[in-house]
Amino acid sequence: MVGLKDAALEGEDVYWLEGRPGEGGRTVIVHRSPEGQTRDVNPQPFNARTRVHEYGGGDFVVHNGTVYFSNFADQRLYSAHPGGVPEPLTAEIDHRYADMTVDAARNRLIAVREDHTDPGEPVNELVGISLEDGAETVLATGQDFCSSPRLSPDGRSLAWLTWNHPNMPWDGTELWVAGLDESGRPAAPERVAGGPDESVFQPEWSPDGTLHFVSDRTGWWNLYRSERGFVEPLCPMEAEFGLPQWQFGMSTYGFLSPTRIACAPIERGVFRLGLLNTQTGELAQIETPYSVIGHLRTNGGSGEILFVAGSPTEPPAIVRLDARTGDSEVLHRAGDLGIDSGYLSAPETVEFPTENGLTAHGFFYPPKNRDFAAPEGELPPLLVLSHGGPTGMTLPSLDLEIQHRTSRGFAVLDVNYGGSTGYGREYRRRLDGMWGVVDVDDCAGGAKYLAEKGLVDGDRLLIAGGSAGGYTTLCALAFRDAFAAGASHYGVSDAAALAEETHKFESRYLDGLIGPYPERADLYRERSPIHHTDGLSCPVIFFQGLEDEVVPPNQAITMFEALKAKGLPVAYLPFEGEQHGFRRAENIKRALDAELYFYSRVFGFDLADDVEPVRIENLDTK
Template identity: 40%
Template sequence: MHPPHLKQVAPFGEWDSPIAPRDMATGGLQLLSPAYASNGSLFWLEGRPTDAGRVVVVERTLGGLVRDWTKSPFNVRSRVHEYGGGAYWITQGEDGSPLLWFVDFVTQRVFRQAGSDRDPVGVTEETGARHRYADGVTTPNGDWIVAVRERHEGERAIDVVNELVAFRTDGTPGTHLVAGGTGDHGGRIPPADFVACPTVSPDGTRIAWVAWDHPNMPWDDTSLWVADFDQVNAVVIGEPWLLAGGSGNGEAVTYPAWNSDGDLFAMTDRTGWWNLHRSTGGAEPLASVWRVDRDCAGPMWGLGSAPYVLLPDGSAVVVALNGADGHVFRVDVQLGMANAISLPVSQIQAPIASSGLKVALVASSPALPGSLLEFDLEDANPSSTVTLVQQGAVQVASGSVSVGEPISFVTGDGARAHALFYAPTSAEWVAPTGELPPVIVLSHGGPTSAVGSGYRLGIQFWTTRGFAIVDVNYRGSTGFGRDYRRALNGRWGETDIEDCISAVRFLAESRRIDPKRQCIMGGSAGGYTTLASLAFRPGVFAAGMSDYGIGDLEALAAHTHKFESRYLDTVVAPYPEGIETYRDRSPLGHADRMTTPLLLLQGEEDRVVPPDQARSMAKELDRRGVPHAMVVFEGEGHGFRRGATIEASYQMKLSFLGQVLGFAPVGIDHDVTVLHHPRTS
């Protein structure tokens, strides 16, 4: 009989973790966007931090061979809306083999590639990345590609035009307008600030797309347009008709798709939840397919991410969400009945792909990193057919995995908010009796977004060291219905802060965390919540860490990119009429109230939150003698992609917290210098 395993004792924060900062780079393979070719080959994207963050197209052939298609230095990423998506699509070559179309990150040109061993050929003109493409779809006759194009005619947001254009699949030079943009001169094609999701009917006689105008975002108020279409010349015939949305009543319609019978499907939140609807022939009003009080779609930050797929037998695969977690259902679109498909995952990432009744998706569970899975609905028990095609991040031993516990708590105005709590977990270490763990509050980006319970190496990095994590789905998060999503409207910088603070108060009252070692961390919009919490609720948190966070709302409204240039009109106040609200809620303008040590990490090439935001905050903190550190990474944009940057950022965060909270972290090679801190000054 073996003696029980004895754990070593060390204070929280000083545990020796199996996840090193280097693992955050080398173990962070990102899997995206599965798609099938007509011959049944499965394609997907891999984001590789160890290859300077390059994104490549990968194929698994019918024979099971896995191979790269993307040759260096090509990088498959679109910059439409800055967030991209829809950066590749597959058509059928003349010999029936897959034909790849992709957008190159540097040039933003569309390239055609006829095989994994063939050189890509550019099919759109070289513009110095002034013209960007995404979300392409092929006409049924195979002659044309219809895609979103974003034209940058100047440096300002108002100089950007978003439109649907068509170009030849044979590479013949030239493009022409299909929809959106400034519209056509005859007035038949209505102009639009934004267009997305082009889809052509199977017989090539109709086309549908989604459009919206400032100040709306695609989850606020959109229009679903349909038009008769001439696929021989790739032009709209007659006047398009508005099928849904566009009335100003706040209906957000997204992700249209035709089935083989020529009916048009789309997601709309007209019931308060994003549910699947259908229009007969694309002419009759949208009618509900499956009514469920669950969101079946998320916010359209990226293009090409339809959260459902239509199958040849007339059914659909749909994901019903709870926050960012979800369950997969097979829906009979005629009867409106749904059957759950039991899969060993909790979080599914759109898009979903299908070939016949085979389905592929990227998903994760509390113990499984984001992975590409495939299953077969031909089988009466699809869960028994699940195949792991490719796995993403590094896994740690099951005894060291912290599983998110859903919590719900009372917050401001007597409302309820949601979060996931991750307790410190290690197979090898335990804290001294009676010690409570430090906690890091994670405030997610967006802010119109959500977090789920799928395995994330970035959370396990902290929990295996003895930190607790509370990942907050504050009011305004998606996946909880339209009312919850809109609870942030006009209250960003208030509601989100209140919910993050209520989360740690709830945990402290139940003695699950140390209230004297509460920290907060977030990136982008989550970085704003971090900075705002330190400015407007001083004394609550012992440390803050902001990745490319927003410190000056007015500067963001004036200088950010087109896609989000009017976002704050909804979540803060109309600009410039509400300029005083912007100033009241900008952390930079209230930095005189900030006393909490702060780490600022920023990308030099960030066009969403320009680096001047971080520099201005650091300058003000330095002037006032507040402990802080700032690091700006060359070559990085909005979100860190390079392995060296990712590794360095985790080294710096661990070093920073060690200095501020007074513990000796294990496994860091260098310290970050915290200015004006007694331990480093």
């Protein structure tokens, strides 16, 4: 199954990104003609993926049938036509580009550039890039980060976002607007919204030239417009019209006309599709079978809405919907699985008590396999999943890794712990200064809740997670006694090492999650599982990409060696060529099989599948 990552509309032509595990994780831009024919825009070996902020996004833009994209291998920008050979636009220099928009009047791209030519921290700027010769002109500089350059319909004004250390974009950003002078440079920029305690997301111009944006100034990411120096809300409500800006090019709304907006707000962790009348503030919901809606794009002239959609029972899909009739069409699915619903576990929304009298959220998947049933009276083991980020969210859509587990007798609780998106700024800020505490409490609280409800076996509680979720997993195993085993996928074990070694985008992230470093080195040590292996008394398996620059491999290796020396059952699986998250089909499968094999060996049950064994240290001494 491929990954669907982005989408674009130009007239009746549709474009999207596919991450193809079967091609070593290569990202391909696919073009779909008005007649329904598809073909790749970037042939082998081109890989449409930028490394700005390491997480990328905003990898391509389309204008008049020409696609401009960032190539992963050299990070240069290329121009291409479907079926043609890409041609380089930018020079061979240590620059990276993302979030491009086309300035047709000046025959240039406007893009975020990350300059790595000098030692030390890279420089992030907005630049203009000539479409004739690739010459670059700096348009905005002086801030630590920038994103979302958006050109007004008449080409006379530019809007963009900035933020500075130690803020992350979901903490506080600033929205700037400037007119463009005769040379195409911004003149007299003006801050329209935002600040250190207000997160602004996705500025967009309406067809009549009115600037719109999303802000969480009330505690919820809601839609606003700025007109003649006044900012006004369009539809105040306790819902999230924005997302944490981990990647460039994210979009939750688009214009169908100057007064009609298609949007995808999140309520209680679930996306809805709606039409907002900006004159009346009325939000009308469009009924769809989808619980996840991303990369929403519009074609105002036709009333078309394009988005990447997910549901609990179908693979992700590129969907086109006619806002006038409500009719929708699936243009492309991530895969044709043909899985009988008798093997699929549907997520159940759960709320459960956690520490300090608060409530946390998640999705519970009971085990399901139409061909098998548990012995009478036997409760299933529970695998608690802690998502990455940690400023992120888990989504109620078809996840084959979850289904792999539930079809084999496991119950799964996918936790949106305090700090997650989708429940307002106050919920998101529960993790401020409390990473490794609140998230752990919520994961342990969810497991306890389900065990007390008699839904799972309280003696067979497991926890797993990737990246920040791996950190939560290791903290839960080191600082709590709720779980009997765990799996860390490229997870953090030494918070101080992460603060010292990670890339620019996240280099001050932990200031807010734990505290300033090195001033609070004591707190980092207190919250780092690597320094508290004495609290670990259960089996753990580690998975790690050897080219990971977000969480370097030495963290997993150090933790593995410490547990091995302690005599605990432990395994470590490194993957050549993988970065932060696995993209190659064979590695994704290997990690999934290996985790299940690990659980089977440490808990003594037989697997129905023939799985390649994993070397487990100290297993015989358990």
